[in-house]
Amino acid sequence: MLLKNGDxxxxxxxxxxxxxxxxxxxxxxxQTLATLGLHTRKAETLFRQSGTPFSGxxxxxxxxLMRLFCDPAVRAIFDVSGGxxxxxxxxxxxxxxxxxAETPFIGISDLSVITNAIYTRTGSAVYxxxxxxxxxxxxxxxxxxxxxxxxSRRPVYDFSYRWLSGTRMEGVTxxxxxxCFLKLAGTPYxxxxxxxxxxxxxxxxGPARMASLLAQLDQLSVFEAANGILLGTFSEMQKKExxxxxxxxxLEITEKYGLPxxxxxxxxxxxxxxxxxxxxxxxxx
Numbered sequence: 006m007l008l009k010n011g012d013x014x015x016x017x018x019x020x021x022x023x024x025x026x027x028x029x030x031x032x033x034x035x036q037t038l039a040t041l042g043l044h045t046r047k048a049e050t051l052f053r054q055s056g057t058p059f060s061g062x063x064x065x066x067x068x069x070l071m072r073l074f075c076d077p078a079v080r081a082i083f084d085v086s087g088g089x090x091x092x093x094x095x096x097x098x099x100x101x102x103x104x105x106a107e108t109p110f111i112g113i114s115d116l117s118v119i120t121n122a123i124y125t126r127t128g129s130a131v132y133x134x135x136x137x138x139x140x141x142x143x144x145x146x147x148x149x150x151x152x153x154x155x156x157s158r159r160p161v162y163d164f165s166y167r168w169l170s171g172t173r174m175e176g177v178t179x180x181x182x183x184x185c186f187l188k189l190a191g192t193p194y195x196x197x198x199x200x201x202x203x204x205x206x207x208x209x210x211g212p213a214r215m216a217s218l219l220a221q222l223d224q225l226s227v228f229e230a231a232n233g234i235l236l237g238t239f240s241e242m243q244k245k246e247x248x249x250x251x252x253x254x255x256l257e258i259t260e261k262y263g264l265p266x267x268x269x270x271x272x273x274x275x276x277x278x279x280x281x282x283x284x285x286x287x288x289x290x
Contacts (some may be wrong), residue, residue, distance in 0.1 A: 007109055007155045010042030012080040014212065015073035016136075017287040021088030022053030022060030031085065033140035046079055048072070059090060061288050065099035074099075074106045081155065083136040084112035084119070086255065091118045092188050100126040111136065114208065114274065117181025122194035124179065124284035133181050133204070133272065134280035141276040154280035162277045164271035166289065168237070169252050171265025173290040174233025178283050180204040186257035190225055198227040202287055205255075206237030211247050212254065215239065219258050224276070228258065233265040237281075238273030265289075 008014065015107065016031065023031070035045045041107045048069040050060035060066060073079050082240060095118070104127035111132040112117060120131035138147045153161040179196040180186050189195040203222075207215065239251045253264055267289055271279045281287075 006158050007079055008043065009161065011044075012042075013044040013046050014038065015046050015048065015076070015077045015079045015082040016048065016051065017048035017066075017070055017073060017082060017084055018086035019061045019066050019070055019084050019094055019112075019119055020053050020086040020091035021058045023051060023086060025052060027052070030137060030140045034085070034136060037139045037144065041148065041152065046073070046076070051085070058088070060086070063090075063093035064097050067094040070094065071099055071102065074103050074108050079108060081109045081111060084110070084116045085137055086112070087114035087116065089115060091115045091185075095119070095122050095192075097282040098122075103127050104129060107164050110249055112276075114182050115185045117185040118188050118194075120181060120283050121179060121186060121189055121196050124192050125189075125196045128284070130282050130284040132280055132282055135278060137273070138276055138278065139215050143277040146277060150279050162280055162282060162287070164281075166267045166269040166271075167213075169236075169256055169268055170259075171233070171286075174202055174235070174265040174267065175286065175288045175290075176200050176202040176232035176284060178202045178204050178235070178281060178287050180285065181206065183207050183215070183222075184210065187218055187221055190221065198225075198230040200230070200232050202233045202235055202289075203227060203231045204235045204237065204272070204281060204283070207239045207241070208274045209241045210239075210241060211245075215242065215251055216254050219254055223258050228262055228264060231262075231264060233267070233289070234259060235272075235287075236266065236268045236272055238275055238278070242272050
């Protein structure tokens, strides 16, 4: 159980700051968390500052994140942001202190940069989940997902999937948003793919962009080293029914390695998406 009734969670924007009109959504999230028995503590770097897309300088955002990690009352940190700029803060984080705190960090999209960096530098588990979905059209379903993922004695990470290749894969999961995950390539924050399940999803981008990003992963020997590939939703491609489909692109580039590949519609940027741990073992069979 990661959280229990009476605990406090932190809210922060480590990527692009929220727009002022997101204030109501944050209030809705706080109200929902309160119904689950949780208190909230908001970072100073939550909303974008005037004349900038950022909620603060990289140092300020990193400082606020470390403040939440060092606060013994904060039992989990949910990042509500997304965009492009989260990798700015990586050099300013105190990874030994993050490891010592044992406070899980949760976010999706551009926060895939931070989740994978934290896992790589500390070995701590992080989570691919979008807390803003608590204020979305599937709010009631998301409350159940939140309870199962973070407030159950035995956390439940259940999602349906179909096999594209193979019938079983097992390993620690890494990855997230494919574009943002690849920002870590060539840096000391990129996780070792050996024996891992590579989870990939995307919001924007068509077949050409996805083919390029998949080629980069292949050239980094990620697929050669991995135990399997788990695909989430590729929102733009699927909504516009663009071809070649992501399934075909992935199967073509991984065929030479004989990798098992599975596809789920319940992980990614969808308003009804579920939670996936990053840095913990997962078995699909």
